[in-house]
Amino acid sequence: MEVLGLLADGMFVAVQPLNLFLILVGVALGLFIGAMPGLGSVNGVAILLPVTFLVPPGSAIIFLAALYYGAMYGGAISSVTLGIPGASTAVATTFDGRPLAMQGRASLALVTAALASFVGGTVANILFTLFAPLLASVALSFGPPEIFALMLLAFATFVGLGGDDIPKTIFSICLGLVLGSIGFDAISGAPRLVLFDHTGFLQGIGFLVLAIGVYGIGEMLWTIEQTRGEVTATTPKITAKGVAADTKDAVRRGWKGTTIGSFLGFFVGVLPAAGATPGSLMAYGVTKMVSRKPQDFGKGHPGGVAAPEAANNSASTGAMLPMLTLGIPGSPTTAILLGGMVIWGLVPGPRLFVEETEFVWGLIGSFYVSNVAAVLINLAFIPLFIWMLRMPFTILAPMIFVLSIAGGYAATRDMFDVWLMVIFGLGAFFLRKFDYPLAPAVLAIVLGPIAEPTLRQSLLLSSGDPSIFFTRPIAGPITVIALILIFLPAFKLLRKRRSLA
Amino acid sequence: MRKGEIVTAGLLALLSLYLMWKSTELPIGYIAGEGPGGGAWPFWLSGIMLICCGAIAFNWWRQTSPASRSDEPLLDAVGWRMVLLVGGGIVAFVGLVNVISMYGAIAAFLLYYMRYLGRHRWRVSLPIALITPVTLFFFFEGAMQITMPKGMPFTDPVFNVLYEIIY
Incomplete structure (x- = not known):
């Protein structure tokens, strides 16, 4: 029952005036960012991270976590009213959300989404509170080989479960790792990879430079080019009486999807690097599969809205679990949060639970508060968010560019880094056109500086014998799972060939 | 798109080669008593990047990726x-x-x-x-x-x- 006491302390931290204020602002901003097509939690967290240096680290991460949470709720608003997912995490919500809106039942879709998100968030918070201290106490005994094996697993998940072009995914991972190694060799202290002998590279490439370049500039260019700035909205009519009726309908037809989404989302979210997008897609698929009327899905079934929405909220909390306990992000957004923690002078990983108890439990407590804040703000201000969605993209887009450039400078105080951001942004746009996934690169630039020293220390321990990753009781199974995931696509290909022959 | 796919892969292969060459400024092998040299990590990773570019080019030749089958221009x-x-x-x-x-x-x-x-x-x-x-x-x-x-x-x-x- 020690956990309950710690949780109560954490909630007390979360409702301190400054933190409560940041939660409310974070959730509201997150709802807006999530609702804006082309902007998701990862863009919001990347662009706003520099701004949080104003408040203490504990409050900063509470703000960013609230924003992450809010964005998961907000994604549904544009999926339903515009038919464009506000973020990749809400793609599955369009499948049934948009048909419902076209039938004039946008309000039902939005209410279902909000309720399912709330339940998903709550289930995930409880699971998180139960599992996090356990996992952290196990992880305390991890040495370099275990940590490297976990890193390998994080990258392997991208390859095995990513669903993207595999050579391109591996390229992206390695590119991020190499970019992360620019600057100085941590062990010998010698300058390393000073590209074109430009002294600007001596200080290395911060993960924020890549993250803002990719998500603040590259993705925005891509959205502008794809939508050509033209977006049309359906405006739902929302009344108190209507909401009550919709709530009843949502509970009756959406409970199954919500339950599946809540649990499945959490476990997919926990997997390193998987995150909310695959979680929501899988929850949609499973709910449709077990439904008695699978033919109704895709035509406007509330269950098809509830499952992905419960899952994406649940997964966003799940993704925080490996980030806090193992120091390995469970999604691109948590990768950026992790990078932020390093900037704030915290060392992510199991020791955090021992050394920074107030920070960790304050954050966990804030999940609960954010979840309640998000559902209330969401339901109360749906009309306002829809009104804001009508803000012309030609005003919003330059604002985001300005925030990216000014925020990027504020974080690094170096024009060289700002130029790098622009170069990465333009590069990311073209790579995105050719289906190169870029989230792995962002994750890799965060994890690279942790992965390399652990690999070198492990090999030093074993005098250069790589079998150290297979023979230790915890590192061994993790390495084997990682290798299976890496070779999974090859197995699939072989089986397909054999069945064709 | 088809032309763009192979040109991009070529450019990225050049980038990988440059990174490999640049990594060799530090030792890339195993140094007894010290572990892998300072250049080993970026060198071998850039090597994997180069192999990936080869695989992307192979997929382009087999026309398995969507971009390699598309006759549409990269941008109109x-x-x-x-x-x-x-x-x-x-x-x-x-x-x-x-x-x-x-x-x-x-x-x-x-x-x-x-x-x-x-x-x-x-x-x-x-x-x-x-x-x-x-x-x-x-x-x-x-x-x-x-x-x-x-x-x-x-x-x-x-x-x-x-x-x-x-x-």
């Missing part, structure tokens, strides 16, 4: 225009920072984007273009104590007035 005329105007605008924005200060560049970029690209009326674009940098000034310089680039000396009179307000 409107797309290129949009990317050049927006991307060029961002490059000009960053280029102007050291001339007319971060805040001046923000105002110029916002005005360019909203008035010229977005075709908003002056009475919409001008106030936003002026209020945004002033708000950001008070946020960064006042609240966060972060000094942004001030550009060339001719911007001093404006900043003197603004600093008077903060201090």
Whole structure:
């Protein structure tokens, strides 16, 4: 029952005036960012991270976590009213959300989404509170080989479960790792990879430079080019009486999807690097599969809205679990949060639970508060968010560019880094056109500086014998799972060939 | 798209080769008693990048990736225009920072984007273009104590007035 006491302390931290204020602002901003097509939690967290240096680290991460949470709720608003997912995490919500809106039942879709998100968030918070201290106490005994094996697993998940072009995914991972190694060799202290002998590279490439370049500039260019700035909205009519009726309908037809989404989302979210997008897609698929009327899905079934929405909220909390306990992000957004923690002078990983108890439990407590804040703000201000969605993209887009450039400078105080951001942004746009996934690169630039020293220390321990990753009781199974995931696509290909022959 | 796919893979292969060559400035093998050399990590990873480029080229030849089957242009005329105007605008924005200060560049970029690209009326674009940098000034310089680039000396009179307000 020690956990309950710690949780109560954490909630007390979360409702301190400054933190409560940041939660409310974070959730509201997150709802807006999530609702804006082309902007998701990862863009919001990347662009706003520099701004949080104003408040203490504990409050900063509470703000960013609230924003992450809010964005998961907000994604549904544009999926339903515009038919464009506000973020990749809400793609599955369009499948049934948009048909419902076209039938004039946008309000039902939005209410279902909000309720399912709330339940998903709550289930995930409880699971998180139960599992996090356990996992952290196990992880305390991890040495370099275990940590490297976990890193390998994080990258392997991208390859095995990513669903993207595999050579391109591996390229992206390695590119991020190499970019992360620019600057100085941590062990010998010698300058390393000073590209074109430009002294600007001596200080290395911060993960924020890549993250803002990719998500603040590259993705925005891509959205502008794809939508050509033209977006049309359906405006739902929302009344108190209507909401009550919709709530009843949502509970009756959406409970199954919500339950599946809540649990499945959490476990997919926990997997390193998987995150909310695959979680929501899988929850949609499973709910449709077990439904008695699978033919109704895709035509406007509330269950098809509830499952992905419960899952994406649940997964966003799940993704925080490996980030806090193992120091390995469970999604691109948590990768950026992790990078932020390093900037704030915290060392992510199991020791955090021992050394920074107030920070960790304050954050966990804030999940609960954010979840309640998000559902209330969401339901109360749906009309306002829809009104804001009508803000012309030609005003919003330059604002985001300005925030990216000014925020990027504020974080690094170096024009060289700002130029790098622009170069990465333009590069990311073209790579995105050719289906190169870029989230792995962002994750890799965060994890690279942790992965390399652990690999070198492990090999030093074993005098250069790589079998150290297979023979230790915890590192061994993790390495084997990682290798299976890496070779999974090859197995699939072989089986397909054999069945064709 | 088909041509673009192989050209991109070629460029990335060159980048990988450059990174491999640059990594060899430090030892890339195993040093007894010290573990892997400082250049080993980036060297072998860049090597994997090069192999991936080979695999991408092979998939291009087999036409298995969507881009390698597509005859559509990478960007049509409107797309290129949009990317050049927006991307060029961002490059000009960053280029102007050291001339007319971060805040001046923000105002110029916002005005360019909203008035010229977005075709908003002056009475919409001008106030936003002026209020945004002033708000950001008070946020960064006042609240966060972060000094942004001030550009060339001719911007001093404006900043003197603004600093008077903060201090």
